[in-house]
Amino acid sequence: MQPPQDSSHPISGSGMLSHDSPDSKTPTRSSPSELHGSRAEGSQATIVEPPTILTLNIASVEDVPPNGGYGWVVAVCALLMNANTWGVNASWAIFLSHYLFNSTFPGATQLEYALIGGLSISQALMISPIQSKISRHFGTKMTLLLGSLLVSAAWLTASFATQIWHLFMTVGICFGWGMGLVYITAAAILPQWFSSRRSLAVGIASSGAGLGGLFYSLLTGHLVQQVGIEWTYRVLAVVTLVMNVASAILLKDRNKMVKPVQNSFNYRELGHVEVLLIIAWGIATDVGYVVLLFSLPHYAESVGLSQTQGSIVGAMLSLGLAIGRPFIGYYSDTFGRINMAGSMTALCGILCLAIWMPAKSFAVLIVFAIPAGAVTGIFWGTCTAVIAEVVGLKRLPTVFGIICVALVTPTTFAEPLGLGLASASGYLTSQIFVGCLYLLGAAFVLLLRTWKITEIETKATLENLDIDSGGLRTKPVGWLKLEKVFAWQRV
Template identity: 60%
Template sequence: MGGTNDVRQEQPQQATSLPTPAFNEETIEEQQLTGPQLNVAEREDVPPDGGYGWVVTACVFMINAHTWGVNAAWGVFLAHFLSESTFRGATHLQYALIGGLSISQSLLISPLVAMSNEKLGTRVSLLFGTVLVSVSMLTSSFATEIWHLFLSQGACFGYGMGFLYITASAVLPQWFSKRRSLAVGLASSGAGIGGLAYNLGAGAGLADLGWRWTYIVLAISTLVVNLTSAILLKDRNKLVQPQKRSFDIRELGHVSTLLIVCWGWLTELGYITLLYSLPNYAQSIGLTAKQGSIVGAVLNLGLAIGRPPIGYCSDRFGRINVAMFMTALCGVFCLAIWVPAKSYAVLLVFALFAGTVTGTFWATVVPVTAEIVGMQRLPLAFGMVVLPLVLPTTFAEGIALELVSTSGYLTAQVFVGCMYFAGAACIWGLRSWKMRELDEDKQREREGRFPIPAGSPRRHDHIWLTPRGLLSPKKV
């Protein structure tokens, strides 16, 4: 009995002798990272990096070809409508706004697309976009006033392209990890192949069938191909479990997200101008309408040729590194080749070279954004990134035509080149931000602490621009 009492009396003393844990900011941070996320590596979904993912890649390729590719043919329609004065009283600015409107509306409805994907599912969203794109082409064939094209070729087509492109772009990265940029590059090259085919096809159709029947042919081809792609494309949402929020303005409060937005904002001013202005520029230097359509087709051929290698190089040398270099290279091509291009041959060389890098933003933005925010936040973050691009995509061609009408094409050419250089500077800053993130993760690893999940707030967010981040040759 006495021994038992001694033991019982010692127990409270042992309890009081235990050290009291010190709760500070570092301890709380560790608990937040090691509590529910203790087995992050085990719970994180591992993409197949192939398999049915290549079927998905082919589907996204065809969707890009029959949305962005069809939209690229607007440059041929634009040159035809301007030369023939098809719609009485229509101004150059009104024609220019239609092409920009189609892209801007596809970006404007990104929150609606995200909501549709959440409530109705991926396939329903794709089918809805398919119907809208085909209806827009069909109704354009009946247009008698310029405002009819604003509604059909501009708004309706843009809404359909948004449901197709944004939905498909968020699904494809779910199937790949190490080959993600290659898959996205292959899929995005569909915009170039489609643009090549539809520039040549639209040019031939306008000459042989007239613009109304050309629109009807486009309506049929987009319906068949997009419908097939929508049926075959599958997502992996059950495994990836992406965030279900369709809109969150706080995404634009992150320095990294804002840098991606600025990169897209500036380069879109140049990209839209190049996409729509080259056929018209060709005619301004004395070339024929057919030669102008061929120049536009060669630009799209460059898109098709350039995007897969860009994707491969991104996986090998760093997704941010390659995006920065290719964006700056497009600025060099504009100032070094386009400015002195006064002949058909030189213009074809420029169209091919510039085409390989002019759409670098769209070829790399999804993998770059995934690197910054992680796969679970990607759909929400991508939607918030493209939403601010409504303004430049709407008014880029209008700005270019106004510059041409007041100061000639030289001013527009210099403007496009400078926009690409400014965009490259933004992603150079993003590279510095990512370098600080990698250094912080490496420091935590040396200290035996868990890494911070991608996209989480970090202490260096307010100190992201450093000489090491800008100048280090590291793969990022």
């Protein structure tokens, strides 16, 4: 038997001794006195007590997700939560169009209305550090139930709004906080249940944003004309409360098995280039997503279509999202999660420049809205699977929280920026702006892909040389090379 290394040798984060090897022999049992004597002699020790080895090996076994089973129930719950947070948030485009054309609040500016939609999304992201603390101290279900109550309370109190600042407090801040508590909590839990089917599960769950957007856009457009703004808000309050609470009760986490790192804000993650690339991808695509989501119905009316036709165009965008997300998730598991994320991001930019720009009729806008809807929110449809692929499940909650905080400012001012460009020089400028943002986001994913390919090659080289990294992170070197950019590999 080979003599073990010094007892001060570090133990990796997974719990394995870095000097363990598969061909090491099983040591013989030693008495406590012999073990004590061997520790005193330092490097001359040759006997290690088996229970110590057994404990470390058990701790080192990485959790294997069930890859199905109750995980599909969790996926359905996440789908419903997406429908009743991101989905119902899409109905703000209908409210926005109504407010802009009817001047509901005298003195309110277009910029103020636009800020409300962006504020709801940015607040959902900004609450990420608080969500982490609440989830850690009170558990998953209490966090989801609190978020569900805030979402419903936001729509209910908005029905009594008499001034524009009331909407800032209700639809902007209160709803945003509730959406953040529900969405961020569920998004971090779902990947715990899957391995090879992870992207498919995430795609199915994220399609809820499209299904909800389709349902609530049509419902809101109909109710506003039939019963008015106030009762429309109240209907939304009741429906979202019932659906979110039921989903919160059924959803289960696997935190005891996965043992995720739940630091609310670990600034050291910003020192990793892969995290910065994901953030850059998120900023570029999220700004484009917000502008497109909230501007499309108003753009339809600006080219001479009716309010009903505008709401249908917005609903078709959500329909495309609902149809496209599961397919993107399925093929992400087949062709690579980062590969699909980058190609679909680029596709959205091409669709904006090639179809949305010349679209002036209802039929052409429908032709644009359905395929664009499938890829417009590609970041939120694929980011958790991509993050898990890049940093692992244990770091997923912390890195996801960092990314959410980084996107607060861009999402707050995205829609005001889009409407400002449209007011200053027409919607053509906004269309070009959105298309170029998605192409820029695709470029960042391409860089992330080269980083991941280099990391895989680095790990493979160490394994071939029979070098044990001791569980430490492998830092890719020389990943910014042209041949890496065009390398064909599933990542």
